[in-house]
Amino acid sequence: MTPALEQLQKQLKQLPGIGYRSAERIALHLLVEKPARLPELVAALEAAARTVRRCARCGNLAEEAQCPICADERRRTGQVCVVENVQDLAAIERSGAHRGSYHVLHGKLSPIRGIAPEDLNLAALFDRIASGEATELILALSNDVEGEATCHYLTERLPASGVTVTRIGFGLPSGGGVLYADAVTLKSALEGRRSYS
């Protein structure tokens, strides 16, 4: 193969979920099968790199100073859903289960991977609580040691205020049977049992 093609394949292979074969297939698709798509892709990449930035309020992606969710008056309910990253935010948005705003930490505490509190988008969250804008935190962090550590750190350091803090439920996923659940999930499910009447 030619050097420019090799370089393109190398760049494509660094993307998440793209292996050697997919990189070759995409490169040849853009160069041989659909060459008209290549400048369109380049334009979309450049436009996104130029216009997309972090929302000053919550850390979500934005094209204005605030993201579309923060800019939406109807979503200023005081309920703030705290998530690890933008993907998690997008997943919760797709579920339609949360109508308040978000706060994106851009990571979770991990001494092993060297991620300390100052690496997370925490100061802006504490500001939102101190100003009285956030009245309820819903911690939608993962059900693992790092998610647990992050929740623990966050609640320990909360500014003195009457903010309510909840953490999303853990247990059997939708459609999941007891037989197929692992021991940790079953433990979470039993600990998270609720009165049934």
Next chain:
Amino acid sequence: MTPALEQLQKQLKQLPGIGYRSAERIALHLLVEKPARLPELVAALEAAARTVRRCARCGNLAEEAQCPICADERRRTGQVCVVENVQDLAAIERSGAHRGSYHVLHGKLSPIRGIAPEDLNLAALFDRIASGEATELILALSNDVEGEATCHYLTERLPASGVTVTRIGFGLPSGGGVLYADAVTLKSALEGRRSYS
């Protein structure tokens, strides 16, 4: 999500093997996790679009007038392996089983999909035979109706010359057991039996 991000995801989703979730993951990877990679990817795409063209001799991808294989004197053996597309050429190159040159048809005959002989890179192949440069054709086209039709058309229209024509063997793939082979493969394998001594 923001409009520029949506547009980027739409462009990524059009690539082969990239679905909705992968497009989101790649877009956020390039915008949030590894923003330094985005300009590198854009540069690689633009460089490839600018420099990569078709080899004037065989139809493979090239950055000079001829592709690296045609430019290699040691590979001018008269043996020309005829393939459907550049991916197939790359697969045969990886196997190391062919040391001659190639000819890329950029498709195969298909009345159903409206692909006629004039859509294929055939004229250049006939020129290579007429000039005496190609002395043996190895038809490495797929084992299906369209591959069969293309081989048939090609041999019917060959310029009057002493060129030898063979077609690659069909049968059980490496590691494949008789029990797991489909009926058409077994038929090909039986028809393609060779004396064993």
